Amino acid sequence: MKVTMDKLVALCKSRGFIFAGSDIYGGFANTWDYGPVGVELYNNIKKAWWQKFVTESENNFGLDCAILMNPKVWEASGHLAGFSDPLMDCRACKSRCRADDLVEAYAAKHKMTVPVASMDNDALSAFVAEHKLPCPVCGKSDFTPVKKFNLMFKTFQGVTEDSVSTCYLRPETAQGIFVNFKNVTRSARARVPFGICQIGKSFRNEITPGNFIFRLREFEQMEMEFFCKPDTDLEWFEYWKNYCFEFLQKLGIKKENLRIRDHDKAELSFYSKATSDFEYLFPFGWGELWGIADRTDYDLKKHAEFSGEKLDYTDPVTGETYVPYVVEPSLGTGRALLAVLCDAYDEEQLEKETRTVMRFAPAIAPYKAAVLPLQKALSERADHLYRAMRKRGITCTYDLPGSIGKRYRRQDEIGTPFCITVDFDTEPTGTVTVRERDSMSQIRIDESKVADYIIDNCKLD
Ligand code: ATP
Numbered sequence: 001m002k003v004t005m006d007k008l009v010a011l012c013k014s015r016g017f018i019f020a021g022s023d024i025y026g027g028f029a030n031t032w033d034y035g036p037v038g039v040e041l042y043n044n045i046k047k048a049w050w051q052k053f054v055t056e057s058e059n060n061f062g063l064d065c066a067i068l069m070n071p072k073v074w075e076a077s078g079h080l081a082g083f084s085d086p087l088m089d090c091r092a093c094k095s096r097c098r099a100d101d102l103v104e105a106y107a108a109k110h111k112m113t114v115p116v117a118s119m120d121n122d123a124l125s126a127f128v129a130e131h132k133l134p135c136p137v138c139g140k141s142d143f144t145p146v147k148k149f150n151l152m153f154k155t156f157q158g159v160t161e162d163s164v165s166t167c168y169l170r171p172e173t174a175q176g177i178f179v180n181f182k183n184v185t186r187s188a189r190a191r192v193p194f195g196i197c198q199i200g201k202s203f204r205n206e207i208t209p210g211n212f213i214f215r216l217r218e219f220e221q222m223e224m225e226f227f228c229k230p231d232t233d234l235e236w237f238e239y240w241k242n243y244c245f246e247f248l249q250k251l252g253i254k255k256e257n258l259r260i261r262d263h264d265k266a267e268l269s270f271y272s273k274a275t276s277d278f279e280y281l282f283p284f285g286w287g288e289l290w291g292i293a294d295r296t297d298y299d300l301k302k303h304a305e306f307s308g309e310k311l312d313y314t315d316p317v318t319g320e321t322y323v324p325y326v327v328e329p330s331l332g333t334g335r336a337l338l339a340v341l342c343d344a345y346d347e348e349q350l351e352k353e354t355r356t357v358m359r360f361a362p363a364i365a366p367y368k369a370a371v372l373p374l375q376k377a378l379s380e381r382a383d384h385l386y387r388a389m390r391k392r393g394i395t396c397t398y399d400l401p402g403s404i405g406k407r408y409r410r411q412d413e414i415g416t417p418f419c420i421t422v423d424f425d426t427e428p429t430g431t432v433t434v435r436e437r438d439s440m441s442q443i444r445i446d447e448s449k450v451a452d453y454i455i456d457n458c459k460l461d
Pocket of ligand 1: 172204206213214215216217219220221288289290291330331332333334335
């Protein structure tokens with residue numbers, strides 16, 4: 001079943017996945033906080049990515065860079081000059097919108113082929129005027145000329161607010177990786193091909209944030225820069241594209257809700273040989289989930305030029321020296337989480353009721369198990385088991401009040417794959433019941449083996 005955004009947002013709030021940011025102050029536009037259940041899911045997605053891209057990918061290394069970087073980095077990367085959206089203001093209602101988005105939507109609606117990505121401000125302004133595009137807020141067609149608006153958050157280091165102390169919150173984590181190329185290659189004795197991976201916050205002063213956590217101004221990215229020999233880049237591009245596709249399925253994202261969109265020549269960045277977006281069918285339509293780009297040797301060469309440091313690589317076997325090419329898969333953690341939530345949500349009609357169940361892949365489910373004493377009198381034994389499970393590193397929860405049926409429903413709504421019930425047979429037999437979330441089937445397991453059972457059944461394959 002397809003969940004609506006309204007239902008999802010309501011469940012996220014009531015069950016502790018995601019709250020509005022600064023809630024008691026009436027919120028703060030487009031900021032969201034992960035609650036006790038949400039943060040477990042969020043961290044599990046990051047852990048799964050780290051496991052697949054770093055721990056299990058033996059040629060890859062991890063990194064964690066500072067958010068504030070020398071402003072020269074953004075000069076070299078082109079972000080200071082070119083990281084901007086074409087904006088225009090509606091003269092009637094004063095709202096601001098992206099000209100390229102409006103033109104794209106108009107072209108799609110009228111089945112026109114328009115090279116939006118390569119249109120400059122004047123061309124966009126001319127198109128808007130010629131076709132009398134209406135303001136999405138008030139419907140009037142009276143826009144100011146299109147202007148570029150830089151998306152980087154500017155701030156100041158130290159006490160004076162002058163150009164000397166100006167710095168930026170990073171708009172992507174990738175540049176920190178390029179800047180550390182030499183440090184990592186030397187310290188880790190990394191041999192091409194290898195990847196450097198990082199998870200971290202990025203900031204973009206997006207003009208049209210929204211759709212819950214889909215587009216935010218503060219978000220987290222999971223990025224890898226994979227350095228390879230020139231001319232092997234397109235092969236690696238295909239390799240990582242397949243790897244990423246499989247990874248999304250391991251997170252429980254359904255194949256039928258994914259599509260890969262290859263950028264055509266007009267859309268490709270001038271330095272890129274190939275770029276593909278994984279798109280997901282969100283309740284509000286298809287949206288980019290994961291961008292994969294062959295960035296050639298552009299970034300390393302730019303940083304070499306601006307820093308004066310040599311950023312090439314000498315093959316220790318052949319002695320050949322070259323600047324490696326780069327393949328970059330870049331995934332937003334929040335977007336991945338939103339897709340996971342959408343695909344996990346299900347409503348199942350039972351005999352007397354509808355149960356809402358989040359069918360998360362067990363490896364990323366917020367809680368792996370819930371320990372439930374059938375009655376209060378059994379709580380001491382249940383408590384003991386609960387603590388022992390936590391000591392084994394299993395993220396689990398405990399629920400005492402309410403009928404057992406109600407307690408199962410609560411766990412279904414937060415996607416707990418296993419409910420362990422301590423009942424009156426536990427004392428004489430040393431066993432507990434384990435109820436599986438999706439099938440609702442129950443088995444009896446030796447109490448001493450239940451932790452291993454949960455660990456075995458919650459592995460990321
Ligand atoms: P979009 O076209 O949606 O603006 P983009 O092409 O600018 O995205 P990239 O710069 O390729 O995005 O960033 C890589 C990934 O980071 C995206 O695929 C997405 O998952 C995530 N991402 C980018 N911008 C945002 C944002 N404002 N909020 C949340 N996640 C984002």
